[in-house]
């Protein structure tokens with residue numbers, strides 16, 4: 001019994017120098033992990049806590065306007081059935097007041113619910129820029145919903161979900 005114990009300690013363990021190196025490496029790794037973890041957490045949460053610059057949301061809408069809550073009603077697009085150049089159309093409008101060269105809607109369009117663009121119009125930057133666009137009704141799917149969208153040069157991308165049956169499709 002005594003001999004077995006002695007053999008275990010004599011041959012089973014690593015030399016002292018190697019054990020010390022391993023222990024030292026473990027301490028260094030733990031210190032690094034402890035030192036880095038607050039930094040990693042703060043990076044991950046910088047958009048949520050307000051400590052750093054806000055990262056724009058992919059989409060804004062009425063009820064999901066976060067930092068743009070005060071201006072949501074001027075940016076969320078609306079859609080209704082219309083006629084343009086004699087053809088059945090959808091007009092997508094943005095109720096932005098006083099649009100000008102410094103603050104205007106760059107793009108207006110329609111996307112499917114997965115975010116694929118079905119139609120888009122780029123608006124010219126000018127003194128009195130347009131805040132609406134017409135789209136051929138044939139570009140819409142036969143059923144379900146779409147998102148009409150408007151991209152403001154200052155205030156990100158705005159969407160409104162619309163049921164195509166409400167547009168007379």
Ligand SMILES: [Fe+2]
Nearest residue numbers: 152153154155
């Ligand atoms: Fe804007």
